Amino acid sequence: MKIFITGGLPDLLARLWHHLSRRRKRQFVLLLGLMLASAFAEVVSLGAVLPFIGILTAPDALFNRPIVAEVAQAWGITSADQLVLPLTIAFAAAALVAGATRLLLLWASTRLAYACGADLSIEAYRRTLYQPYWVHVARNSSEVISGINKVGAAVNVLHNLTTLISSFALLLAITIALIAIDPVVAMLAILCFGTSYGLITWVSRRRLYRNSQCIAYESTQVIKALQEGLGGIRDVLLDGTQPVYCDIYRQADHPSRRASGNNIFISQSPRYVMEALGMILIAALAYGLSHQTGGVATALPVLGALALGAQRLLPAL
Secondary structure (H helix, E strand, C coil): CCCCCCCCHHHHHHHHHHHCCHHHHHHHHHHHHHHHHHHHHHHHHHHCHHHHHHHHHCHHHHHCCHHHHHHHHHCCCCCHHHHHHHHHHHHHHHHHHHHHHHHHHHHHHHHHHHHHHHHHHHHHHHHHHCCCHHHHHHCCHHHHHHHHHCHHHHHHHHHHHHHHHHHHHHHHHHHHHHHHHCHHHHHHHHHHHHHHHHHHHHHHHHHHHHHHHHHHHHHHHHHHHHHHHHHCHHHHHHHCCHHHHHHHHHHHHHHHHHHHHHHHHHHHHHHHHHHHHHHHHHHHHHHHHHCCCCHHHHHHHHHHHHHHHHHHHHHHC
16 A cells, blocks of 8 residues: 655645545545635634724724614614624624634544544555565565554644645635735735745755655664564573664664654744734734824724734634
């Protein structure tokens, strides 16, 4: 079951998709629908920020808007003060629904990815057992064990793929919503964040590739060292060659764990840089919007929507 190939990510994904059962493929299609629902819920919660902050900072200005006035009249609301509680409840409900949808999406995508991983692992082991005897004799068992264990890499690919698709859908939906609120400010923020993350990706991709090659190779060497040392433990004890096998194991295990640690650092470090950049950007936008007509009171709803949108965009990016 050769799914770990060197043809690049598209070829790998095509092979993985080919080896999935019809049931798993249907579940992936349903998961795509859940991703769209989650993106829509996030847009609704983002849109609810504008009237909520508006009713707190400038209630009369919001109440005099034609759409708000029509809705208020239909609900029997005669003053701006009576809108505070309904809009607060609406904002809280939208945030709750968006959070629940995101939580459901995380549960479904994780469960599906690891269920697919179990299917692939079982199939890889089954095909290995059905190989002819001469194949088993000619092949080192450490390669077989390591290969089956590396199905976990396929699980990570599937899980990251679902995260990528859901993040892209969320990114697109929030981008459209922010552009509808304030096109200039939204495009400036997206350009700033997008360029920063694009630069980070370009700088780190080669290191990630080298680390992944190191992990793939050294994990096989670790299993080989364990089998040789423990399989011939009688000779090891008699010859006193424990230091030799410990050194072989150390030379394989240390580079693999160092590469894994480097990957974790690369994946988590951009968050802190982007959070600082986001705070600087929000401060600059607040300064610029405060000098427009209406002052800070008029700018607060837009700033609130942009701040919430940035808070949603950063994990998606």
